[in-house]
Amino acid sequence: MKLNDINFLCQSTEKEISNLRKELSKCPQGTLVICNINGKNRYYHQKKNADGSYSRHYLGKDNIGLARHLARKTYIKNKLLDLENELKSIRRYLSVRKKTDYKQLLTKDSIYRELFAYDSWEYEPYDKSTSHPEALIIQAPKGDIVRSKSEALIANALYDRGIPYRYECGLDLGDYIIHPDFTVKKVGSGEIIIWEHFGKVDDPEYFQKNVVWKLKKYIENGYIPGKNLIITWETKNTPLSIEEVSKMIEHYIEE
Incomplete structure (x- = not known):
């Protein structure tokens, strides 16, 4: 704990x-x-x-x-x-209990960051989504471009903690290729975690076409919320916060 x-x-x-x-x-x-x-x-x-x-x-x-x-x-x-x-x-x-701030070794300013072998995974070529490239408008710290401020918030938090990730990396679900927002690799175990952020859950049409459909596909293929699938969401009146992102990372990703 x-x-x-x-x-x-x-x-x-x-x-x-x-x-x-x-x-x-x-x-x-x-x-x-x-x-x-x-x-x-x-x-x-x-x-x-x-x-x-x-x-x-x-x-x-x-x-x-x-x-x-x-x-x-x-x-x-x-x-x-x-x-x-x-x-x-x-x-x-x-x-x-005395806390050792080992996470500083993984930050973008750390002199050790480039020496960690697992870093190469996130920079290797992968099947990236080509859907609606005009919506890619916000710069993330690793150099990739994301679609929303909330996705940038997640990307920044992962990068600052030294956690490797791929943005909109293709995932084969048998009869369909889906591109999750983030594919995250746990530093210690190498376990892959999918992170989906749903940005308009107060929109009924968006909820049915995106949230319900995607979650059904994930669960059918063994991606279970709270296990190997992280889900965050927001509405017009309740935007995603850095506190929520940090809690998700601490609870599900950091070891």
Whole structure:
């Protein structure tokens, strides 16, 4: 698990603990005691008296609501204990974890970049899409031309992290050749990941002709979203962000 994921887990755990403590403060006093008598559970409300002794009161059908609240209180207390232990372990890990910025070796400014053998793959000749060349209008950092600002955003992020990719490289899906936006090669394993960005998912016609059709083709040929197929999308009101791109790279591509 990456440090960003661990920090997010720490924050979400802290929030959940806080919410559970608030709920616990509103729970009824005392605890629930369950006794099995002749094969049937009987519920009792146990309280601690001022002198330190305990007293119990039977909860019949008329008090089943209180029994449920006390059962919930038991659950909350046990979950709190588990989450507090987990948070303590996360904090202990973060206190000793030292991050080495190895990614700097792969950036475009690194003196090592040209020496990595895997770089040659992305520059080798490949079957590139010839469809609508007039739409290729935005310069990407590697020298290729892409069709949109969002695709440039993805290309920049991949390049800056030293991740080799091919833009609109032909992919044989049996009865059809498709040209995914990006064909990405994982640095460590060499595994190939397809990345499709859908830019107008709020357009019904575009959605049917591009998104539905393409996803069906990919899945039929073993490209599964979340496994070896990355999908990003945007609408007119919700453009693709660098944060989304970074999360996709960290989660699915970097090893």
